[in-house]
Amino acid sequence: MTADLIFQAHLILHVATGMVALVVAPGAMITRKGGHWHRCWGKIYFWSMAAVAGTALVMAMMRSGLFLGLVAVFSFYLAFTGIRALHRKPPDAQATPWDWGVSLIALLGSGGLILFGGQAIVKAHTIGVVALVFGGISGGMAGRDLWRFWRPPDSPRAWFFVHLKRMLAAYIATVSAFSVVNFSFLPPVVRWLWPTVFGTIGIILWMRYYRQKFAAHSAG
Template sequence: MPTIETVTLGAHIAAGFLALFAGLGAILTEKGGRRHRRFGRIYVGSMAFVAGSALLLFALAPTPDRQFLALIAVFSFYFVFSGYRVLSRKRPADGPAALDWAAAGLLCLAGLGLLAMGALGLRDGSSFGTVLVVFGGISAVFGVRDIREFRTDESEPRAWFFEHLTRMGAGYIATVTAFSTVNFLFLPTVLRWLWPTLVGTPGIFLAIRRYERQFGTADG
């Protein structure tokens, strides 16, 4: 008879695959269109389940591997969560809610945890410590950055759009990373974890530049 742990793990994997395809659908469809929003809702919902099930798996078996999985889940989902939440703050008068503050604080804690695990790994001669330090540093930087921005009222008219694009893009990089680490076993460990970031980050910047030019033309 399946246990709670095996059922949770199976559902976790299924939700991860759903997020992978829904996120791609959101990327390929017209921004702001009905299909884009539909794919986006599926993506956010499936990533929320992935994060929640990762935390449950850690609670059921608090091993070092599950601890790492839980921290990565917090890291990954925060970008999706913040990318979704920014849509509710399109107007400068719409400030962050308590939920936004709590999520940013949790990301900072997750970042510190990943940095600590990475430092210990590097001390013990593990090259995987580099991966943990990279993700921990990204978590801490974005968490502190968001908290600082929450304390200011300054916002550009289309800042929400670029924040949404950046955060959802970063969240999808994390989704692809999870798929890569499990399936691309032919790659060296560090490369298996970091290639989505190395490829996806320039892609996000190119998309930002494209829409900056598009909006600039429209405004002109």
């Protein structure tokens, strides 16, 4: 098989699994948390994101360049840590070497994004803004994860909010990829970042809803 065929095969798989992730994630959002369908859609979404990231890394190494590879690491990190948060639900649960390793890789990747972004801005390439934003978000999350592994939070529901934030953030990355490919009528930076802006607002509102719900339940 030639390099072009290998690249095209990965591209087809990348697009197909990306569409699966885009479609099934809302199913996990609207179904009962912890229920059968929530877990079912969530697992499909996670493995779709794993395939998206894996194929993106292969394409980045073959042709597409550093930026796509770093974004793939960032996107998978969000989904991975969202799933791993469920495994730290028990009060005595500890972070595993996998948790530490993935977060350290994400921290290094975020440094790569920031360096890439700085160089791109110096060369007057607008993609540098996107790289700096994603690198800053990724670095902040990875750093906080490492700190929490070292000093686990006291809140019994900390795992829930990490799971919620990371899975929603991973979906924002999925929507961003769809926007970049299909919304060519928008300026490049807007195509990349509008899902992050509106998605972050959505995450804040959703987390506020659940905090109020849990507080009311505890008070009642």
